[in-house]
Amino acid sequence: MPRPATAAFNIAQLERILQGRRTDLNKLERQRSELQRKLDGVERQIMKLQGSLRGRRGGGGRARNEQSLVETIEAVMRRSGKPMRVGEIVEAAEAGGYRSSSANFRGIVNQTLIKERKRFGAVERGLYQLKGGGGAAKGTKKEATAA
Secondary structure, three states, X not given: OOOOXXXXXXXXXXXXXXXXXXXXXXXXXHHHHHHHHHHHHHHHHHHHHHOOOOOOOOOOOOOOOOOOHHHHHHHHHHHHOOOEEHHHHHHHHHHOOOOOOOOOHHHHHHHHHHHOOOOEEEEEOXXXXXXXXXXXXXXXXXXXXXX
């Protein structure tokens, strides 16, 4: 809306212009409130049906999986039968249907491998295998990388 040249108006006319703008502003604020209320209702319906609002305001919810991350990593490594790099484990877990809303899922997998020392052993930096007969037998670094 173009601005009127205010020098040509008297005080009463300027007050009418301001009052008109305040009225328009109030109308738009009420309209925005009504639309926000409707949007909140739609988001609640989505939440009921889907369980999360991924990518919406308020952040995403926690992804739910049938198996824990530790169980998933163990299953992936059992299927592989050989030492695996963190990136390979991440790809295999995601391909197997594991869902994560983490922006850094690879870091989470890496932390889990380090924390679960009873189940997983580091063959070398970034290369892990199952302990206790789950994966390849423990050997030298060269044997593990050749596998």
